[in-house]
Amino acid sequence: MALEHATELGGTTLQVEKHWRELNRQKKLYGWGSVVALIAFTFAALWFANASNAGKFFDRLPHVFDFAFDLVPRDGWEIWRAMFDLPSPYFDGSFQYDYPDGRVYITQSLYIPEYFYKMLETLNIAIFSTLVGFTFAFLLSFLAARNLSPNSWLRGTVRRIMEILRAFPEIVIAGFFVAILSIGPIPAIIAVSIHTIGALGKMFFEVIENADMKPEEGLRAVGGNWIERVAFGIVPQVLPNFMSYFLLRLEINVRASTIIGAVGGGGIGEVLRLSISRGHEAKTLAIVLLLFLTIVCVDQFSAWLRKRLVGAQSFEFVNGG
Amino acid sequence: MFQIKGLTRRFGEKTAVRDVTLNIINGQMVGIIGRSGAGKSTLLRMLNRLVDPSEGKVLHDGIDVTALNGKALRDWRRDCAMIFQQFNLVPRLDVLTNVLLGRLNHRSLVPNLLGIYSDQERAEALMALERLGIAEIALQRAGTLSGGQQQRVAIARALMQQPKVMLADEPIASLDPLNAKVVMDSLKDINEQDGITVITNLHTLDTARNYCGRVIGMAGGAVVFDGPAESLTEDAVRMIYGVGEGDLSEDITSTSIKPTQKGGRNSKSTEPLTARKAEDGARIVSPA
Numbered sequence: 001m002a003l004e005h006a007t008e009l010g011g012t013t014l015q016v017e018k019h020w021r022e023l024n025r026q027k028k029l030y031g032w033g034s035v036v037a038l039i040a041f042t043f044a045a046l047w048f049a050n051a052s053n054a055g056k057f058f059d060r061l062p063h064v065f066d067f068a069f070d071l072v073p074r075d076g077w078e079i080w081r082a083m084f085d086l087p088s089p090y091f092d093g094s095f096q097y098d099y100p101d102g103r104v105y106i107t108q109s110l111y112i113p114e115y116f117y118k119m120l121e122t123l124n125i126a127i128f129s130t131l132v133g134f135t136f137a138f139l140l141s142f143l144a145a146r147n148l149s150p151n152s153w154l155r156g157t158v159r160r161i162m163e164i165l166r167a168f169p170e171i172v173i174a175g176f177f178v179a180i181l182s183i184g185p186i187p188a189i190i191a192v193s194i195h196t197i198g199a200l201g202k203m204f205f206e207v208i209e210n211a212d213m214k215p216e217e218g219l220r221a222v223g224g225n226w227i228e229r230v231a232f233g234i235v236p237q238v239l240p241n242f243m244s245y246f247l248l249r250l251e252i253n254v255r256a257s258t259i260i261g262a263v264g265g266g267g268i269g270e271v272l273r274l275s276i277s278r279g280h281e282a283k284t285l286a287i288v289l290l291l292f293l294t295i296v297c298v299d300q301f302s303a304w305l306r307k308r309l310v311g312a313q314s315f316e317f318v319n320g321g
Numbered sequence: 322m323f324q325i326k327g328l329t330r331r332f333g334e335k336t337a338v339r340d341v342t343l344n345i346i347n348g349q350m351v352g353i354i355g356r357s358g359a360g361k362s363t364l365l366r367m368l369n370r371l372v373d374p375s376e377g378k379v380l381h382d383g384i385d386v387t388a389l390n391g392k393a394l395r396d397w398r399r400d401c402a403m404i405f406q407q408f409n410l411v412p413r414l415d416v417l418t419n420v421l422l423g424r425l426n427h428r429s430l431v432p433n434l435l436g437i438y439s440d441q442e443r444a445e446a447l448m449a450l451e452r453l454g455i456a457e458i459a460l461q462r463a464g465t466l467s468g469g470q471q472q473r474v475a476i477a478r479a480l481m482q483q484p485k486v487m488l489a490d491e492p493i494a495s496l497d498p499l500n501a502k503v504v505m506d507s508l509k510d511i512n513e514q515d516g517i518t519v520i521t522n523l524h525t526l527d528t529a530r531n532y533c534g535r536v537i538g539m540a541g542g543a544v545v546f547d548g549p550a551e552s553l554t555e556d557a558v559r560m561i562y563g564v565g566e567g568d569l570s571e572d573i574t575s576t577s578i579k580p581t582q583k584g585g586r587n588s589k590s591t592e593p594l595t596a597r598k599a600e601d602g603a604r605i606v607s608p609a
């Protein structure tokens with residue numbers, strides 16, 4: 001009998017013990033049930049994917065490297081020439097080897113290589129729209145947080161707005177605005193900003209809802225109004241987390257603005273899509289390399305900045321809340 | 322003067338404060354004692370409306386506090402400062418800023434948000450800190466201070482409100498005996514020097530005896546004792562703490578702190594409880 005150790009327990013305590021065992025059995029049952037259901041679902045999904053692919057997965061597997069072979073340039077230096085817009089020895093009048101064509105001249109002789117310029121454009125889109133998104137998300141999040149929102153109607157409305165804003169992927173919004181505003185970085189900025197407001201706003205109000213309300217209560221007892229209580233009681237607490245999410249979002253937005261380029265949002269994504277579709281192997285490799293290096297740099301920079309901005313304070317032990 | 326009339330607060334099924342009627346004269350130092358969950362905190366919080374009453378009224382100098390709203394309510398909270406068990410400072414801001422925040426309600430929004438304070442205000446904040454003996458930590462972040470220091474910062478902030486009343490919700494429950502003494506001495510000093518009414522919740526019987534001229538005992542949400550500290554008899558204490566015959570020794574609640582200057586109540590007050598009859602017009606109310 002499972003209760004043999006419990007024999008020395010008194011009446012009420014025995015009841016508690018029995019109840020605990022019952023609940024524990026139930027919890028285990030649910031736990032294992034979920035695992036089994038998850039495995040079954042995974043297999044079903046794989047089977048469905050293969051079936052709807054007309055069962056070609058294994059047939060096409062040997063061709064997986066074809067695209068990679070198409071990308072091999074005539075010689076290794078071609079990638080550097082393409083990246084820095086230097087003339088190619090293979091230049092034959094065709095666009096494929098005409099690297100200097102895209103140079104962006106600042107003075108008579110000084111130029112920025114085309115892809116660096118496009119990369120800057122993409123970074124610019126990402127940084128600017130992250131800032132715009134941060135500003136609006138910041139302002140809205142305090143209205144959306146359960147512990148601060150002045151009334152539930154306003155909170156509901158703000159939350160719904162945020163949900164709508166983040167419901168559509170950037171690329172869909174960008175496609176919509178490209179149709180209205182034509183090709184260029186402006187639709188990209190609008191699209192990324194809109195999505196960022198919704199995505200950051202959700203993160204922000206969740207951070208706010210986890211905030212310690214004691215400082216806010218203290219300021220309420222001082223007689224501060226809502227804005228003052230939020231500004232001094234809540235913002236100092238949540239700002240380090242906000243900065244952390246801001247930087248994370250910046251990293252995400254650099255990738256997002258790259259993709260958006262491919263649907264006409266300007267920047268590096270646009271030239272990447274063109275060079276892939278035209279089969280310009282050296283240009284494609286130069287862009288991919290540049291993109292890779294940029295993203296690594298942005299991630300490193302943001303990690304460094306996060307440590308500078310929030311690290312020192314937020315890992316410090318704070319006494320008495 | 323506070324006139325509390327039939328004040329009741331329910332949380333769902335539970336009645337935290339039951340039909341409390343009290344008058345508190347301006348300038349009194351009142352200690353409210355009782356077990357955890359006796360409704361002390363809720364009663365105190367209804368006075369500055371951090372908790373709204375379910376029934377009853379609170380009047381202060383003829384103004385119906387329970388009916389206030391918006392700006393008038395915030396002004397009342399300014400006049401009725403509060404000290405918390407957990408200090409409720411902003412841990413990431415420095416001490417001086419925390420103290421200056423006590424001025425929020427005296428000023429307008431824009432200079433508040435921009436953190437623009439006059440030299441006069443800064444000097445007053447420093448003077449408040451000096452009065453509490455912690456001027457040297459003015460530029461430290463509040464979160465890095467010890468509990469005793471934080472509570473003194475909280476008192477300095479309350480002083481900056483230029484209040485008429487100071488409520489203290491278990492001000493010393495999180496402090497060691499020495500810091501508890503410093504904090505209670507400060508509250509007493511504020512009461513005596515500035516004539517500010519101080520109403521404080523306390524866990525410990527002897528602290529209430531030593532510092533407060535008037536003691537209010539609560540049990541089960543109702544006031545069961547109200548009178549001068551001297552008349553706090555063993556019977557009254559039993560009723561407040563709800564313990565049976567012979568179970569109670571004052572030592573359980575004791576942290577043995579006494580005011581230094583100007584003497585406490587009297588020397589008898591720290592003697593172990595002997596059975597004494599209620600005296601001096603104290604009333605013992607049976608719990609409902």
